[in-house]
Amino acid sequence: xxxSRITIEDQVExxxxxxxxxxxxxxxxxxxxxxxxxxxxxxxxxxxxxERRTGRKLGADAELVPxxxxxxxxxxxxxxxxxxxx
Numbered sequence: 001x002x003x004s005r006i007t008i009e010d011q012v013e014x015x016x017x018x019x020x021x022x023x024x025x026x027x028x029x030x031x032x033x034x035x036x037x038x039x040x041x042x043x044x045x046x047x048x049x050x051e052r053r054t055g056r057k058l059g060a061d062a063e064l065v066p067x068x069x070x071x072x073x074x075x076x077x078x079x080x081x082x083x084x085x086x
Contacts, residue, residue, distance in 0.1 A: 004056060007072065009025055011072050014046045023036055034066075062075075
């Protein structure tokens with residue numbers, strides 16, 4: 001992932017690699033990290049790997065995103081797609 005953008009497919013792979021959570025694209029697109037069983041340390045691991053792969057810092061807001069889809073939107077700088085609690 002040399003690009004600074006990620007996809008929901010990338011996110012599914014990162015959840016498996018960094019948090020040990022296996023899911024599919026459809027489920028990751030519609031559920032929160034909590035519903036998927038990803039704890040705060042898992043989210044931090046995912047964020048760290050995204051930062052490593054994209055070469056940029058996401059900032060403190062990244063830790064607050066509620067779902068894989070919201071994190072994809074944040075990384076891709078589509079802040080209008082981030083809705084707290086989604």
